[in-house]
Amino acid sequence: THRVLAPRPAPPKSPAAAFVSADPRIAAIVQRVAIAAARKMPILIRGETGTGKEQMARHAHAASQRAGSFVAVNCAALPDSLIEAELFGYTEGAFTGARKGGSAGLFKEADGGTLFLDEIGDMPVTLQAVLLRFLDDWTVRPVGGSKREVDVLLVSATNANLDDAIAKGRFRSDLLFRLNTLEVTLLPLRERTDFADIARHLMAKIDPSIALSEAAIQRLAQRSWDGNIRELRNVLARLSLSETGPVIDAATVDAAIGPGSAEPVAPKIKMDESAPADLHEIQRALVLATFAETGNNISKTARRLGISRNTVYRALRGKPG
Incomplete structure (x- = not known):
């Protein structure tokens, strides 16, 4: 008699995690x-x-x-x-x-x-x-x-x-x-070889009816992306609101965010703990304004103002620096 071997169980499927890894x-x-x-x-x-x-x-x-x-x-x-x-x-x-x-x-x-x-x-x-x-x-x-x-x-x-x-x-x-x-x-976005895959993946999640042209992706890839994938997602969300039809091209990118110009840098500030209360409020207002300008990005706010991330958190919680 021949021994019948039971089939090997299939290996567990890779989870369908939304993490692009073409690099x-x-x-x-x-x-x-x-x-x-x-x-x-x-x-x-x-x-x-x-x-x-x-x-x-x-x-x-x-x-x-x-x-x-x-x-x-x-x-x-x-x-x-x-x-x-x-x-x-x-x-x-x-x-x-x-x-x-x-x-x-x-x-x-x-x-x-x-x-x-x-x-x-x-x-x-x-x-x-x-x-x-x-x-x-x-x-x-x-x-x-x-x-x-x-x-x-x-x-x-x-x-x-x-x-x-x-x-x-x-x-x-x-x-x-x-x-x-x-x-x-994890590598910063500027060092990854799968920028186009990431951009298309993010846009598909934001609005599946909108596509990015090759020229638009090339234009986006020229930017430094200090905020990495999070910053790219915010920019793509802004582009999705452009009334240019189902395809976003390079001209739309330039019109919405400029031709890859450098990020504006605010003057550095020092959050002085001994400062009077009204000055604390002025400093906090500057942090909150910069936080809004950066799309609620803690790290970018800290870099622009030359302060620590914890200082930004304290300002958001309404505490003195």
């Missing part, structure tokens, strides 16, 4: 991230603002085939005094202002899924120690509550130089070693 270097990163995510390895994604770090994190979540939620946290945007409570949760009455019934916390919300810690380089040093303890046993300790174990895929991202932050004592080296089991760096 071979990006394709290799996408594959490595998928493998690490399936093995629940902590992943650290580096890259300039707007290069698609959150999209890559979502790709990791999809590749992991985890049933839980994808929970994104901007570490720089959370109030320093409440960041531990927001991440790990708290019981009712744990501190002044705690909401009735308490909060499960973002780590618990991501249980069975993925927790994405964006701007990890801006996490306060005191909280880094708490995060390091969590990575030892994957147990959350809510403020005022009892500890409980959670199952999360941890993905972190930063555009900061963590090695420099470690040298200056702003980031723990032992935490970095726990976060970067796999570390990848």
